[in-house]
Amino acid sequence: MNNNIRNLITYRRSFVLSCLAVLVFYSCVPTKVVREEDNSVPDLYNALATDTTNVAKVNWKNFFSDENLVTLIDSALVSNQELNIMLQQIDISKNEIRARKGEYLPFVSAYAGAETEKVGEFTRNGAVEQNLNIREDEAFPDPLSNFSLGLSASWELDIWKKLRNSKKAAVFEYLSSVEGKNFMVTNLVSEIAETYYELLALDNQLAIIEQNLELQKNALAMVKLQKQAARATELGVQRFEAEVLKNRSNKYQIQQQIVETENKINFLLGRYPQSIKRDSDNFIERKIDTVYAGIPSQLLENRPDIRQAEFELAAAKLDTKVAKAGFYPSLGIKAGVGLEAFNLKHLPSTPESLAYSLVGDVVGPLLNRNAIKANYQNANDRQLQAVYEFEKTILGAYVEVANELSNIRNLKNSYDLKRDQVEALTTSIDLSTRLFRSARADYMEVLLTQREALDAKIEIVETKKNQLLANVHIYRALGGGWN
Template sequence: MKNKRMLTIKRIRLYGLALIAVVAVYSCVPSKTLLEENSDVPERYQNQLEDSLNSASIQWKDFFSDPHLSALIDTALIKNQELNIMLQQVEMAKNEIRTRKGEYLPSVNIQAGAEVEKVGAYTRNGAVEEHLEIREGEEFPEPLSNFMVGAYASWEVDVWKKLRNSKKAAVFEYLSSIEGKNFMVTNLVSELAASYYELVALDSRLAIIEQNLAIQTNALAMVKLQKTAARATELAVRRFEAEVLKNKSQKYEIQQQVVETENKINFLIGRSPQHIVRDSNGFIEWTVGEVMAGMPYQLLQNRPDIRQAEYELAAAKLDVKVAKANFYPSLGIKAGVGLEAFKPKFLTSTPQSLLYNVVGDVVAPFINRNAIKAAYANANARQIQSVYEYEKAILNAYMEVVNQLSNIDNLNRSYELKVGQVQALTESIDISIRLFQSARADYMEVLLTQRDALESSEELVETKKDQMLAKVGVYRALGGGWDR
């Protein structure tokens, strides 16, 4: 009775020491305050009226009405290599969820085995076998066989939600990868549209050069006639010839740019170099159309990069909790049940062949806490980094929209002025030629007038191209194009 009481007292002391140890572990766990993110945005864009209509909600098929461009985008969304690579990353992130989910579920394994053992006579087991043979009068099996079949399970009890938080972090990483894919789609649609407009603009520049070459060729023939009539000099002829050759040379430069732009589009849609079907007629008269900016807060829902940063931040917060949980003791349970005998025919003889075990253990870090502290500090640093990445994404998105809206307004004003400039210079070509024919202007005035008219026409095409690129830019900045 006294021994039993002493044993009870020892157990109480042991439990008390264990409790003190757990409390000590808790008290030594460091704690850091998480940095909270700031997702505030201005109420409206600069110099813009408050309007909830947003072009980002328009699908790209409706926003880009050109059928040739729509066909190119459709192909790119299926065959673009970078997008397909990103889709595989999304799939890997999805598989990571399944991996982490399995970590907090019991692990069950089935095992079967057979072995043969021969021990030395002068060992403990050998002496026991010899003693049994003498006592029982039967020869002990030599070598000794052993057959076993059973199931074993192990389970880490997720007391501190470490495994569940790790799984939730994987979910957020998966959602982040989806938004990364959406952001890539937005950029792919925008880059393809921009390249298409650049290609059409190059076609328009080629058409303008062809028109000017026809005018300059006629002017050259006129100057040659004037020289024959002794009303012009060889210098004038040479200057006009040089201008014609200059524009022919520029024509080949633009043709090379056309080839490179076509191949850029072919690369984006994942196919070998070939002609890009397009309709470049009337590019100068193409309308930009109205772009509706909506409200700044809509960027938080429409911009995939902001949503991606938001999910990354959520995952980083959970990673901090997981890192902190590593300081706490982990509770593990192991169990097994099976059949074991030295002959196969005895495996079904129960309960003699039955074996089972149940083990529970608590493991707490004690000595090597520096590595856990370092991992916890890194998790906190990544969380702070994610906060700044999230805030930077919001600020960058707002700035991009403001810049593109301002760009559209200024380009519209510039385009109106350039239209008048081109019209004036185009009319001045005929005037200069008539004045030259009547000896009231020299050849340099004709030459410079033609040159200025060509440059202003090309500038008008560039301005129209910039308008179309600004339309694409504001659509991308608002977060449009990823929702098919």
């Protein structure tokens, strides 16, 4: 009875000491509170009444009506090198999950070994071995060999969820890489569409310059005839010739821009330079579709970069927990079972050659925990960085959408005015030419009218291009293009 009481007292003391040790570990662990993220957004864009109809939900193949553009985007999503590099990064993240998952499962290894050892006769071990018999009439072998074969296992018990949180953080990193890929797809679709519309605009500007060159050549011929009839001077001829040369120079500049724009599309498609199939006719008359922006809260669901930042924040929170668990003691178990003998013929003999072991240990940091503290502080700082990055991404997305909605409205008003301007100047070209023939206007009026008409036509092409680009930008800003 006394022995039982002693054992009970000893057990209680051990239990109390263990609890005190755990409390000491807990009390020495620093704690830093990082503020929660703010994912609130305004109810509306620029105080405009709107509903939940959102163009971001539209598949890009349905958003773009130009078949040539759809074909280009389809090809880019297969062959673009940067996108394929990102896909490999996703695979790397997936493998990281598998690696971290294995860390909190037992490690089992098989081993086999052979060794030979000769000790000096005048050493303690040598003196003992010289007078030792293994069995009757069987002396201790010299040199001594040892052969072993068996299994060993080790397992860290994840009592603080350090390993499981590390695995969950890897999962969030993987999801973040997937959203990063989606964001890259959105930008790739947008960039190809932008470049394609720039190419159409350049084609139209080139056509306008060629048409204007014909008008200027006719005007130059007319001025030369007027000079022969003494109704114009050499000054007028030289001014018209200079204007023709200027526009011919601009023509070559636009041709170079067309080559570079085509090559940019080819680069995005992962192929060497070649002609881009396109339909540049009726560019000015292209219909600009109405864009439905929905409500700002839908950005949290539709924008891949916002979701990417959200997953990065979730991973950072778990990394902080992992870093904090570094202050706590770890519990490990090691075990082994196998056969061991000094001679191969004895190896199968059991239980004589049977060897096994079982070890459990608890290890925890006690002194000089500077590295652990620094790692924990860094994890907290990275978590706070992720909070700011998440909030910055939401704010940037909202501002981007608000700017593009305003841009669309202003471009529409600008286009309507420029269209009227082009119509007026186109009519004035014919009027100025007829007046010049009848000597009721001088050559400068004809020259300036043609120049202003050319500039206005170039500007309206630019405005139409900007309208198309604005629709692409709002589609991207709302989170469309990846689904």
